[in-house]
Amino acid sequence: MLRQRLKRLELTDIFIYLLGTLILGVAIIGSIATLAAGKYAIRAWFDLVVFGITLGSIYALIALGYTLVYGILRMINFAHSEVFMSGPYVAYFFADAMGKAGFVDQNPVLALILIFLIAMTSSTLIAILVERVAYRPLRHAPRLVPLITAIGASFFLQYTFFRLFGSNLKVYPEFKFLSASIAFGEFKLTYLQIFVVVVAIILMLALHQFTQRTRVGKAMRAVAADKETAALMGINVDNIIVTTFALGGALAGAAGVLYVLVFNQISAFMGFVPGIKAFTAAVLGGIGNIPGAMLGGLFLGVIESLGPTLFLDGLGIVAPYQLKDAIAFTMLVLVLIFRPAGILGEALTEKKA
């Protein structure tokens, strides 16, 4: 079998494998050099990994939205980054009012629950709206058309929020109970970090149970596998598609609230970069694959946090954090070179052609 594969190897394949090996080599040499120099204590590495997991969980939740829609409709929902942004943006007005009224300090848990509900509802509504207005009329159009529409919807939402609600700085009120931290020995974790990861895991588990154990979940998997046959089996494909968008939207809304809890500021353009990163994460884990999206998100988050220090500091590169996005995407390229379908991805050409 190896001989067969070697025979089918073309020049481009060889070049790509060489490139992949080169990237891997640089990463390994850099890591060894950094760890050998011993400049950073274990505490620092622990902190970097924790930051990475926290951010990665948020990326994972957003990535689930991309992967769900791709599985069902075979299209990338570029407007998903604005669905992510719109949840906390709408909830901001309530949060700001609650903060000014002192409600956030008196009853933070209730305030937080309310914010989550408002954000998840708004995101879901925006997602359903985008599906109805931008995607459903183009269900049978060639593949490129919904893609362009998605990008258009994304810009439309960004600028509508920007102009409609004012472009000045908007900051979320602080939830003091989340700023406290617990320590075990030398290592400290803030409640916020624990909260983000726990909420993300709960939501991902809930989604998993939903798709595997419920009737609607089974219908979603059926539509993802083969739309026409599912329709023949009596499944209302339109409703399932709306449900998928709604699910993705709700998860993105929750991710949005977690994101602003960590970073406090919201703006109409804040969805763009996390959206791209989450889409990358979904591809990295295998587009269309739910556990893959989760894995991809965590992987990307940790690489972003750890990568610049681990890989580049040992090579003597100054100010490596300017390159953190470059590193994250280079890792994506690396994974795709050796696993073209993503880490957990299926070979789409064979199964779903």
Add this chain to the structure above:
Amino acid sequence: MSRRILLVIALATVFALAVACAPATPTTVPFTPPTDALGVVKLGPSDPVHIAYMLVTAGADATLGIDSRRGVELAIEAKGGKLLDRTIKFDGQDSGCGAEGGQAAAAKLASDATILAVIGSSCSSEIRAGGPALSKAGFTVISPSNTAPDLTDPAKRFAGYFRTAHNDKVQGAVAAKFALTQLKLKTAATIHDGSPYAQGLATVFADEFKKGGGTVVAQEAVGPDDKDFKPVLTKIAAGKPEIIFYPIFVAAGGLITSQAKTVAGLEKVALMSADGTFSGDFYKAAGNAAVGMYQSSPDFSAFASGYATFLTAHQKKYNEKPLSAFHAHAYDGASLIFAALEKVAVKGPDGSVYIGRQALRDAVQKTSGFQGVTGTLTCDANGDCADPKIAVYQVSQDNVTKLVTPDKPFWKP
């Protein structure tokens, strides 16, 4: 015969006298409008004097641009809204504190030939991108808040560019001196966001800090739209700096401030930012983590006596204190333009006015000993007109609660 000759002579004399004493017909010297190497703008009797702005008036740094715009509006009001017997028309473009916004705004302004001068830009990154377009259009550009050193570097400067804001060579030195002599600290770290302003200022600070005997343990860079600074702060913490100097803008600066105290190893580190964050929006973004931090900014207490009048007028017109640090510089920039316009305008016979663009630039260039609100302004050959006085302020709980910038400097060099 002799009587006939006498008659002729008499007639000739009378005729000669008549011609000599006849009332002179008014010979009008034809009026030639002035010529100018960059072109002449003709303002008809009813045309306004058009001054434009290129400032950041939307987004996270909006306070910077709106504050400068208000400075110009007050200068116009001080002139009674009129110049050269015409109304002053003042409008402009938002430039977004970035290269793309600067480029777009400059292109829009350059296409309007009625503009005589531009007050702008707010951020050094904007003018880096949009400067060539404005310079080519012949405008005179005076910036109230560009501080990057290389903008007035003779090799890189755009023709027609001036600024009433300080050059960051001064600000970086003052900040470094403060850390070394007042706080008596030996190790520092800097963070910039890749913009010309931040990079320039951080570099000057690092160089001056090293020259003064200190050690710079880390010179890091981040992106202006980055949100997660904990990894880069963790990396900086490994070098154990005593002060972190991050001369960036409101959004990123606020996040660094709020995240720095939660990073292991940085609990006691001193935080210092610069004039890009000198506004209430920054305290909103940073929250209570900003209390006790330092900020370098123009020294308002050293401004001229006209500043008190300015503040009263500002309070009356806008019902609040100035939003950021460069309102007075914008006022002075506008005053310089108005003075130069009055000097170079040539009045035509039909009530029109001719203004040569190069003549306007030369008039601003020759400014010397001009009594402005920020001090005495003299424009040097490179376009630096400011009378730079920088001070260091400390942020109090009151500033954060009320979202207003400190009034009195904490330390002066």
